[in-house]
Amino acid sequence: KTAVLLLTRDLRVHDQPALAGACANAEHVVPLFVADPSLDVPGNRRRFLLESLGDLREALRHRGGDLLVRSGDPVAETIRVARAVGADGVAVTADVSAYALRRQERLTRACERERLALKLFPGVTVVPPGAVIPSTGGDHYKVFTPYWRAWQSQRWRGTVATPRRIRLPEGVTGDDPRRVLGDAPGESPSPMRGGETEARRRLKAWLPHAAAYPDRHDDLPGDATSRLSPYLHFGNLSPLELAVTGGLPEAYLRQLCWRDFYHQVLAAFPKLGSQAYRPGAEERWKDDPKALQAWQAGQTGVPLVDAGMRQLAAEGWMHNRARLVTASYLTKTLGLDWRDGAAWFARLLIDADVANNNGNWQWVAGTGNDTKPYRRFSPQRQTERFDPDGEYIRRWT
Ligand code: FAD
DSSP states (O other): OEEEEEESSOOOSTTOHHHHHHHHHOSEEEEEEEEOGGGOOOHHHHHHHHHHHHHHHHHHHHTTOOOEEEESOHHHHHHHHHHHHTOSEEEEEOOOSHHHHHHHHHHHHHHHHHTOEEEEEOOSSSSOTTSSOOTTSSSSOSSHHHHHHHHHHSOOOOOOOOOSOOOOOTTOOOOOHHHHHOOOOOSOSSOOOOSHHHHHHHHHHHGGGGGGHHHHTTOTTTTOSOOOHHHHHTTSSOHHHHHTSTTOOHHHHHHHHHHHHHHHHHHHOTTTTTSOSSTTOOOOOBOOHHHHHHHHHTOSSOHHHHHHHHHHHHHSOOOHHHHHHHHHIIIIISOBOHHHHHHHHHHHOTTOOHHHHHHHHHHHHTSSSOSOTTOOOOHHHHHHHHOTTOHHHHHTO
16 A cells, blocks of 8 residues: 655654654655745744654654655645655645645645545644534633643643655655755845754753743743744644643643644634624724834834834744733734734744644733733833843843
């Protein structure tokens, strides 16, 4: 038997259910990544993606396999490769954005036509979206705290072993991702490096400091959070493997649960990136391109807001506390549309994803899941609490 493994944002070999499943069910496995040009991935994420693919290729080769890389429509390319290698099955990790759901539907139909067995695997979240639903009715949790309780009491799947050997069909060879996809210059001068090897190195280096997380995660200059979000976004690190890592404080698991929470919100409300989630949410935004540009450039004159926006431009990442302040300033102080803020973040953030970016923006703008939608983060007060000596502001001025 031969299976094509269509890789998406599950770019790892550890706790990779689709890879493990494909290797368990088929003698030969053809790992394939297809870059869809219609997605137009911005520079920072493109660079990180290329680094992740290069690292994954090495890990696959190390186990006797390789990685095929194509550019085009993922469904058409998967079928093309499946025909070329004489595959009888396709494996893919299930995902929840509108784009991913459409891809899954089209892949299902194409596989039926081609008589290929399609198998979907978990792996993007700790608990699959839809696996816990409120006993009080409805198809998803709208409020975080009850979800957090249900999430903790849920029986999670076990982690899967990394296949020791991956066998390609005879005559099939892999591709250098850079040769197929071209180089990606990126936009930010000092970003994090992509790939599973780097993800695991960072986790190992951060774990001894994890106990300080509950007290220090909001400390802006202390920069004591794990900075694993880009690795979770591209699946360089399994969120489940991370969640079952010993030594993580509950406060950290709670943040991982927020990530799952927004994924189940997106699964139930695919328009999270374009429409207010909360029924009846008032949306009266100003049109002020100059104010928007000043915010984007970190030139509002409000020190903490500007520092956050400059960190974003420099690193393709921003501290969560600064994300809250900059987003609140754009929507609640300037009165500008959260969609414009989310689009700017999506352009620069390496970790930007449809669920977390839009879910958090809507939360801050008061159109989403916050039970106190009128809440506003005062930059002055936040500076006093989380950057009292002005160190973070100085760093980014
Ligand atoms: P840690 O504090 O170490 O947390 C561990 C992990 O938990 C993170 O890597 C992340 O996967 C998850 N997490 C933490 N906080 C949140 C949260 N509020 N919502 C969802 N997951 C969370 N996060 C993204 O991954 N992608 C985004 O596009 C994104 N956009 C955001 C936009 C706004 C306006 C705001 C306020 C927050 C946004 N976040 C987003 C959430 C959060 O800011 C980042 O996940 C966090 O800063 C990443 O840094 P870290 O890995 O050091 O986090």
